[in-house]
Amino acid sequence: MTMLKEGRPTAPQAVDTIAIAPTATGNRALMLEEALIFEIGSTDTTGVDFAEAPRVASRLGSLARTDAIGLPGLSEQETVRHYTRLSRQNYAIDLGLFPLGSCTMKHNPRLNEKVARMPGFADIHPLQPQSTVQGALAVIHELAAWLVTLTGMHSVAMSPKAGAHGELCGLLAIRAALEARGDARSVILVPESAHGTNPATAAFCGYKVEDIPATPDGRVDLEALKARLGPDVAAVMITNPNTCGLFERDMKVISDAVHAAGAFVYCDGANFNAIVGRVRPGDLGVDAMHINLHKTFSTPHGGGGPGSGPVVLSEALTPFAPLPFVEKQDDKFVLVEEETAEDHHAQTFGRMVAFHGQMGMFTRALTYILSHGADGLRQVASDAVLNANYILRSLDDVLDAPFGQSGPCMHEALFSDKGLADGFTTLDIAKGLIDEGFHPMTMYFPLVVHGAMLVEPTETESKAALDQFILALRSLAQRAKAGDEALKGAPYHAPRRRLDETLAARKPVLSWTDPALSVAAE
Amino acid sequence: MRYLPLTDTDRQDMLSVIGASSIDDLFVDVPVEARLTGTIPGLPPHASELAVERHMGALARKNLSAGEAPFFLGAGAYRHHVPASVDHLIQRGEFLTAYTPYQPEIAQGTLQVLFEFQTQVARLLGCDVANASMYDGSTACWEAIGMARRITKRGKAILSSGLHPHYVSVANTMAKFTGDALVHEAPTLDAATDIDALIAAIDKDTSCVVVQYPDILGRIADLTPLADAAHAAGALLVAVVTEPVALGAVKAPGHMGADIVVGEGQSIGVGLQFGGPYLGLFAAKQKYVRQMPGRLCGETVDAAGKRGFVLTLSTREQHIRREKATSNICTNSGLCALAFSIHMTLLGEKGLRELATLNHGLAVQAADRLARVPGVTLLNDSFFNEFTLILTRDAREVVRTLADKGILAGVSLGRLFPDASAIGHGLVVAVTETVTAEDIETLAAALEEELA
Numbered sequence: 024m025t026m027l028k029e030g031r032p033t034a035p036q037a038v039d040t041i042a043i044a045p046t047a048t049g050n051r052a053l054m055l056e057e058a059l060i061f062e063i064g065s066t067d068t069t070g071v072d073f074a075e076a077p078r079v080a081s082r083l084g085s086l087a088r089t090d091a092i093g094l095p096g097l098s099e100q101e102t103v104r105h106y107t108r109l110s111r112q113n114y115a116i117d118l119g120l121f122p123l124g125s126c127t128m129k130h131n132p133r134l135n136e137k138v139a140r141m142p143g144f145a146d147i148h149p150l151q152p153q154s155t156v157q158g159a160l161a162v163i164h165e166l167a168a169w170l171v172t173l174t175g176m177h178s179v180a181m182s183p184k185a186g187a188h189g190e191l192c193g194l195l196a197i198r199a200a201l202e203a204r205g206d207a208r209s210v211i212l213v214p215e216s217a218h219g220t221n222p223a224t225a226a227f228c229g230y231k232v233e234d235i236p237a238t239p240d241g242r243v244d245l246e247a248l249k250a251r252l253g254p255d256v257a258a259v260m261i262t263n264p265n266t267c268g269l270f271e272r273d274m275k276v277i278s279d280a281v282h283a284a285g286a287f288v289y290c291d292g293a294n295f296n297a298i299v300g301r302v303r304p305g306d307l308g309v310d311a312m313h314i315n316l317h318k319t320f321s322t323p324h325g326g327g328g329p330g331s332g333p334v335v336l337s338e339a340l341t342p343f344a345p346l347p348f349v350e351k352q353d354d355k356f357v358l359v360e361e362e363t364a365e366d367h368h369a370q371t372f373g374r375m376v377a378f379h380g381q382m383g384m385f386t387r388a389l390t391y392i393l394s395h396g397a398d399g400l401r402q403v404a405s406d407a408v409l410n411a412n413y414i415l416r417s418l419d420d421v422l423d424a425p426f427g428q429s430g431p432c433m434h435e436a437l438f439s440d441k442g443l444a445d446g447f448t449t450l451d452i453a454k455g456l457i458d459e460g461f462h463p464m465t466m467y468f469p470l471v472v473h474g475a476m477l478v479e480p481t482e483t484e485s486k487a488a489l490d491q492f493i494l495a496l497r498s499l500a501q502r503a504k505a506g507d508e509a510l511k512g513a514p515y516h517a518p519r520r521r522l523d524e525t526l527a528a529r530k531p532v533l534s535w536t537d538p539a540l541s542v543a544a545e
Numbered sequence: 546m547r548y549l550p551l552t553d554t555d556r557q558d559m560l561s562v563i564g565a566s567s568i569d570d571l572f573v574d575v576p577v578e579a580r581l582t583g584t585i586p587g588l589p590p591h592a593s594e595l596a597v598e599r600h601m602g603a604l605a606r607k608n609l610s611a612g613e614a615p616f617f618l619g620a621g622a623y624r625h626h627v628p629a630s631v632d633h634l635i636q637r638g639e640f641l642t643a644y645t646p647y648q649p650e651i652a653q654g655t656l657q658v659l660f661e662f663q664t665q666v667a668r669l670l671g672c673d674v675a676n677a678s679m680y681d682g683s684t685a686c687w688e689a690i691g692m693a694r695r696i697t698k699r700g701k702a703i704l705s706s707g708l709h710p711h712y713v714s715v716a717n718t719m720a721k722f723t724g725d726a727l728v729h730e731a732p733t734l735d736a737a738t739d740i741d742a743l744i745a746a747i748d749k750d751t752s753c754v755v756v757q758y759p760d761i762l763g764r765i766a767d768l769t770p771l772a773d774a775a776h777a778a779g780a781l782l783v784a785v786v787t788e789p790v791a792l793g794a795v796k797a798p799g800h801m802g803a804d805i806v807v808g809e810g811q812s813i814g815v816g817l818q819f820g821g822p823y824l825g826l827f828a829a830k831q832k833y834v835r836q837m838p839g840r841l842c843g844e845t846v847d848a849a850g851k852r853g854f855v856l857t858l859s860t861r862e863q864h865i866r867r868e869k870a871t872s873n874i875c876t877n878s879g880l881c882a883l884a885f886s887i888h889m890t891l892l893g894e895k896g897l898r899e900l901a902t903l904n905h906g907l908a909v910q911a912a913d914r915l916a917r918v919p920g921v922t923l924l925n926d927s928f929f930n931e932f933t934l935i936l937t938r939d940a941r942e943v944v945r946t947l948a949d950k951g952i953l954a955g956v957s958l959g960r961l962f963p964d965a966s967a968i969g970h971g972l973v974v975a976v977t978e979t980v981t982a983e984d985i986e987t988l989a990a991a992l993e994e995e996l997a
Contacts, residue, residue, distance in 0.1 A: 060661050060890050069896035071628055073978065076899070077906035084927045086765055086795045093668045096893015103630055106658075106887055110639035113654035117638030123647070130548055131642050134594050140632070143605025148618040149820030150956045151609070152948040158607030159819050172588055184680035184821065185876035198722060223873035228722050270574040301572060306579045321548075325635070325880025326655035327645040327677070327840065329822035345718070361963050373718035377621055377683035377711040377809075378820025390601055396591030397584040399546045405568045406551050412571055413559040431563075431571040453648070463648055485550035486559065512848070517650040520848035524649075527845035527857040531834065533674045534664040 054518060057108040061535045064095025070102050112518040113326070114462045120484055120492050124435040124465035124477025125218070125266060127296050127318035134394065135321065135387035144386050149378035153358055159382065160356035163349045166389045167333070170314060173400065174295075175303030176335035180344045182380035186293055189313025189332030190224040190260070192345060192375055196311060196336060197258050197287045198228055199343040199372040206285065208257035214243045216266045216469045218291055230257060237471050241267035241426035241437075248277060252284035262291035263307070264298065264433035266469040267426050268411065268477065278308025287311065287340070295319045296481070297408055297434035300401030310337040316381070320388035331384035342370040347379055406482035407434035410489060414478055417493045421500040425472050434481070440474025444506035449474040452499050454521065457514035459495035546591055611817060611953065615984035617911075619931045619975025620761065620956040621682065621709050621787045622820065623812035625900075626979055631814050631887045640883055645840075645876075649855045650847070655879065656854035659842035662886040669789060669889075670806040671797025672828035676839040677856075678882040679825025679874065682787055682809025683715045686755065688827065688838045688872055689783045689805045690716055690725065693753035695836050695871070697780060700725050701750045706732040706739045707760025709787060710961045716755075725752075731965040734935055734958075736925050738766040744774040751780040753805075758784050758798055759791055761961070762924060763931035763973065772802025781805060788812055789826065790977075791929040793901030805829045814888030815881050824881035834858070838872030900978060904930040908976040911985045915974065918989050920996035924971070931975040933958070936996060940972040943995050952991050 049056040081087065097105060114121070121128035139145060147156055167179045180196070183189040194211070201208055211225035214235045222232040235251065236244045243261065259281050263271040271277070278288045290304055290312040296319045298304075304312050316331040317324050324330070336344055347360040358379065362371050395403060408431070415436035419427045423441035426432070440449045453463035453476070465477040480489055502510050514520065551559075556568070565571055572580060584590070592600075611624050618624070635641060639654060646652030646659075659677040666675035679685040690702045702720075704713055704727055713729055720727050728746060732739075743754050754775050759765045772782040784798030786808035798806045810824035811817075829837055835858065843857035892900060908930040915934055916923040924933040936943060940957035947954040958971035976985075 057657070059657065061664065064890065064893060066894035069893045069899070070630075070891040071896045071900075073896070073899045073903050076903040077910050079906050079909040081905070082909055082912075082927055083795055083905065083929065084765065086767060088792065088794055088796050090796075090800065092793075092797075092894050092897070094665060094889060094892070094894040094897060096896055097890050099628070099630055099891065102887065102891050103634065105890070106634045106640075106883075107637065109654040109657055110634075110637045111654065112651075112657075113639040113643045114648070114651040115639045116642040116644075121644065123644060126644055128642075128644055132548060134598060136636065136641075138598065138601045138605075141602060141605035142610040142612055143608040145816055145818055146610040146612050146624070147608050147819045148611060148616075148624070148817050148953070149622055150618055150620055150960065151953060152945050154945070155609035155948050155953070156819065158604040161604050161607065162601075169588065172585060184684065185874075187873045187875040188680060188684070191873060195718070195722060219870075220873050220875045223870040226869070227873050229724065270572075272574045272576065275576055275579065298575075300585065301581055302575050302579050303581065303585075307576075323641045323880065324644050325641055325883065326643045326652070326658070327879030327882075328876040329680070329878045329881060330876040331822070346714075360960075373721070374711060374714035375684075375718060376715060376821070377681060377709065377823075381821040382819035383822050386601065390597055393589075393592050393597045393600060394548070394594070395546065397588035399549070399591040401581075401584055402546055402549055405571075406549055406556075408571045409551070409556060409559055409563075409568060412563045412565070416563045430574045431565070454650070457648065457651055462644075462651065483548055483550065486555040514650050518653050519650045519851060519853040522649045522847045522853045522855050523845045524855050524857065527843040527855045528859075531841070531858060532844040533660075533834065533841055533857075534667050535660070 055108045057105060059535055060095050060097060060105065064097045066091065066095055068096040068098060070097055070099040119461060120480065120488050121462045122464045122478045122480055122492065123462065124479040125293060126465065127479060127481055129321055129481040130483035131321055131323040132391065132394065135390045138390045139383050139386045144382065157356055160349050160358055162385055162389055164351055164356055166385050169392050170333055170335055173299055174312065174335045175305030177338040178336050178341040178344060180334045180336060182345055182376050183313065183332040183334055184376055184381055185328065185330035186313055186315040186332045187220040187224060189334045190220055191227060192334045193289045193311035193313060194224055194228045194258065195372045196340045196343040197289065199370065200340055201257055203370055208255055210256050212248065212251060212256055212259045214261060215471050217260060217262055218266065218293065221260045221291060225260065240429040241269050242271055243277065245273050245277065249280050252280060252286065254285065256284060256286045258287040258289050260289045260291065262294065264294045268432040268435040268437045269426060269429055270433055274307040282308065293318060294434065297404055299404050300397065301404045310340055316384050316388040321391045322384045322387040329381055329384065331381035343372050345373060345375045346371050403482045410480040410482060410484055411436045413489060414480055414493060418496055421497050435477055435479035437472060438476040439472050443503040447503040447506065449476050451510045451513065452476065452503055454513040455499040455510050456495060458516045461492055461495060614951050614953045615987045616953045617955045617974045617976065617988060618953055620961060620973050621711065621809060622817055623788055623975060623977055624817055624979050625790065625812055625977050627814055627816060627888060628891050630891065631884055634887050635880055635884050641880065646856060649853060653853060656842050658883050658886055660844060660854050662882045663842060665886060665889050666826050667828050669792050669797065670786065670808065670826065670828045671799025672806050673831035674834050675826065675828035676837055677842050678877045679827050679839050680878060681821065681823035681825045682785065682807065683712045685807040685825035685827045686712045686785050687716050687719050689807045690753060690755065692805060692836050692838065693781045693783060694725060696833060697752045699750050699752040702727050702752055703743060703746050703754045704729040705743055705756040705760065706730045707762060707764060708755055708757045708785060709761050712785065731962055732762060732968060734924060734968055734971055738764045740766050740771050743771055747774055747778045747780055749778060751778060753781040753783045755783045755785060758786055759788060759929050759931060762933040763928040764925045765795060765927055765929060768798055768801040768803060783807065788930065790901055790904060793897035794905055795929060799828065804833065810885045814884035822878060822881055824878045824885055836871060839874050840877050903978050907978065907980055908932065911976045914985055914989050915992065918992045918996065921992060930977055931973060934972045934974055936970050936972055939969045941969065946995055947991050950991060952988060954988060
């Protein structure tokens, strides 16, 4: 059956009018309040047994730590309970649809976790002799080959630790390439719809940042971009598919113009998910692009990270790639850690991180890639785009879709708060979604759209899951249009009600202090 | 394609709702010449779970894992026993598959952990405040130099010769582009640290002095005179800790006057993982909190008056300040911070001190035993769990030969400092609780044979 536009919206719901009996503990059956370790632990308690230390004379000189450190311990069972209880206050992709636009929260297969924990990968040291880590170097080499082939690029720098770190890598390579040809340029052009990390990265590389406006249909203003190109422009940082969820149709024309002006094209590859197996960025003239392995190739994000951001590079930028890198020489894999005059990376801009990048993410990503294969990855992009367009078309009668007529969206659908009743905002819709059992979409991004709601379902959602989400969002849209005041108090059913973020910023409390001590200090 | 739940019937139904005749219609905005029509040549099709596990297992078995060998490597990454419950808990789906806590009402689990982590880190490093983690120690070190530049408005950082050479490389890479001037000398095989030389180098242009503790050769020194000298000149002291277990036994840098303390948190809870993902620790004095890079979690209350936690002070961040942000860091190392925090909670102060004492005791035993091998000299008399041996010939060859015999002997200084040939006879040996008395005897015997 198909999900019809008229759907079956739920009636606006009143807040529970029946008084909820309080509990003495603050607990609510399976939902348990959990104190901080500093309140329940003690510095005399430990959950770990050790062998007795040898009785030897100390070699610490005068530096022995004699003060109390203030680190509470818990027994093993208390520890397991503490973290299990806390975990239950989190929403996660394992619990349901997580439609954060531009964040690409997809299923995390457990095979990836199993592989990453194989002792041959998890229990090896980054400075072991190369003869003892040939399998690990082979993983890096094999993953690199996939990334280069899928993107149609020339090489890949594997060491960046996250997407934003990859941006830094790409811009450092561009800057090194420009300096190598004695061409000092000072400006990076960044379209309005770029990720916020883009201008921050450009500034960190010592560049001035200038914005390029968007057209009314949500794409880069080609004429404005062409007009601004000149001998002072080092690069254009462009996101494709862009953060309005649209494919930049003029990408090749933009690249040609940028190259003709002697500059480079940096592509924010956060959205590679939408085109993998269907378009190669190399064919569009991209010079450098980071790939968020955790997004496109499903490595778990663990409440904020780790990420991993390998950067694919064009032939022009390859000599400037960071160290170290892995090469195959005859039947051996070699980790090149220092520049040598004869190799083709002799102009490297140097080292970005202490060791070789996020190995634990490489094993997961390669496992995911091999599981999908070339055919499966093409289907990934197809289903991601199909799911997003299904959401867009199932909701564009109740929610404003500012670029709904600009062509199919890619893997994310963009809505706005236009048309909601006075005083109702994107925030209310988002918090209402929490009560409906969904993680909210990305709010207020991209900045070019007022009250933006960016919905990214990803390819690992079933039609049934999408239909349930659509039902919830239709209901919320109708409540917000009808001015249902109860919506402004949402969420009602989450572990916490709306939190006072202003208070947190005005009077920052960033670590726990014993109340007895803080009273004594006053 | 077991991870893709849509059936062909679903796809047809959905296309009809969209009003498209095929998936290809959804890619009309891609220029025709850039559209791939079939699968990309040269890449294999999807494989079964069993086939993938076999392939990856075969690659894993080509590596000599630390558990299979007498193992003595350190130099910025350390092997410690991680209790089973740590890995069990971080694999709970609600932690493992959560995202950055942008919706605090349904992310209190992650947020409370980060608040507890920040407190644990601040106390361990001896600072007022810590952030919710960075990529790793080396990038945190660079960010500390950048922060010192913002605070002092000066652009010259003096790096200790005992700072991990990879950390120096990262700083050098960034400094080329930001215009910072870095002062750094390669170390010599000297038993004394370079504290006096660092003090002598401080001038009115100095933004900070960066010193590792314990340093790359395993040496430890009181940082107080260095902190005093830096402060007298209007500069900051940045201390770098690559082995946080040490702080269960030795004084915290923050208590010796360091203004910013950064570190590599890998050795508590995270595991070796061939270099990543690791865990950058970052802490500072309270007065510098608004100049700190990275995410911060703060305490607040909800609309019903209950205590809760949110990400805060985001006005320093890239998504608001764009090119004026305090850093371009977007991701932190959330899952690694969780592992660190759980492991630290299991240890508690009592366990951490016991662990540190055990590490130190075994290291003392090992150092004394290895120093008795003919041709081996123990460089530093003062150390925590890592020390430097000076051999009668280049340690790189010795390490390679011993690896062929199944012994992972340590990190040769020649590998870390390829440009400083005078240091090539140095071998940095780390001893943790995972090393047995038999391991030490095996290494001693092999060294004796090799150096004979």
